[in-house]
């Protein structure tokens with residue numbers, strides 16, 4: 291159910307285990323993205339997500355690069371905090387591509403698998419056989435039979451319908467509990483614009499600026515924004531802002547804000563031509579559905595991607611979470627678990643990753659004065675330690691490497707409280723190293 295990024299990767303994994311994988315999406319195989327308008331916003335793929343993508347679709351990076359995507363390496367990927375350029379990470383890489391282009395390549399590869407087919411339809415309900423889901427009821431949207439209702443049966447149904455998934459409502463309608471939902475109101479505004487790219491920034495593929503502890507995380511004092519070199523010789527530029535500081539569609543105001551950002555964004559504002567309109571998006575809250583807290587759950591059903599957790603996008607974790615859900619699903623099925631049994635082991639496995647991502651984004655979000663909870667356990671200590679590590683990561687490569695390993699989801703956030711890192715941080719900040 292759902293043929294966007296998470297659904298496609300789940301289909302890729304299931305193709306190793308199933309004779310037939312049917313992807314159901316109202317957009318069908320064209321991926322026009324009408325069901326997910328956020329796809330037009332700038333998307334960065336964290337290094338963990340990139341590694342997982344290469345694992346499931348070997349050679350995809352080369353194909354993306356052949357199509358014009360850029361891979362930023364070492365000093366070409368620049369992170370700024372409070373306007374200061376952070377210590378360079380020589381081994382760091384980051385893929386520069388628009389989300390539609392990335393997804394198009396993933397879709398092309400997955401739909402080329404002989405086991406995978408697409409149905410242009412909207413799922414309307416689950417079909418049960420006792421305590422297990424045995425299929426879905428769909429409403430056809432294709433031109434051959436628009437408006438027809440039909441039943442599709444299968445051993446495993448995957449919810450990849452994104453953050454507005456109606457799975458909980460459908461479960462309740464069949465006498466099951468819906469997974470408890472945790473929410474964090476962030477009231478975030480996004481605006482993405484595209485510019486022609488020439489030779490104005492030869493050493494830059496990515497520049498990413500966030501406010502930090504020196505400015506009390508105050509966005510008006512340290513303008514947040516990012517630019518990424520993408521396919522078609524273009525710069526994709528995003529501005530973000532919370533509450534009434536939300537960026538809008540007016541080009542003059544957009545440029546004015548870019549000129550208050552770090553040097554690479556100022557350069558593009560001054561030297562590059564617009565290519566298209568400004569796209570805006572409002573993200574009211576992060577959400578996660580905790581399936582592990584349910585007492586009972588039907589067999590033959592799992593959820594992946596934003597249908598499980600949709601976290602504040604400024605930390606760029608969503609696509610990576612979708613790749614990790616696919617990998618968790620693969621591990622679950624390879625363990626010999628029956629697809630028709632309740633997938634507790636899968637949900638527990640994925641829960642560890644979702645917890646980690648949620649913690650990283652929640653602790654950072656709670657630094658914003660307008661975000662008022664819920665506070666995770668140990669928040670004050672995590673906040674204090676986090677601030678010190680961010681401060682030290684600006685000037686020290688070793689601290690920045692560890693910090694970015696957590697940001698890139700290659701390490702669990704507990705790595706930020708390891709005695710070795712804390713000692714190094716203390717030494718950096720007191721000047722005795």
Ligand SMILES: Cc1cc2nc3c(=O)[nH]c(=O)nc-3n(C[C@H](O)[C@H](O)[C@H](O)COP(=O)(O)OP(=O)(O)OC[C@H]3O[C@@H](n4cnc5c(N)ncnc54)[C@H](O)[C@@H]3O)c2cc1C
Nearest residue numbers: 292294295296325328333334413451452595596603608609
């Ligand atoms: C503004 C913004 C910026 C972001 N930036 C980043 C970033 O830089 N990096 C990053 O990693 N992540 C980012 N994300 C998060 C990322 O977009 C999501 O994590 C990702 O889209 C999740 O993919 P998904 O397949 O789970 O859901 P979606 O992409 O939302 O797709 C859901 C799919 O389900 C289909 N669907 C819905 N209902 C039905 C139904 N009843 N039947 C059949 N199909 C249905 C829809 O048509 C759609 O195709 C950002 C998100 C936002 C909002």
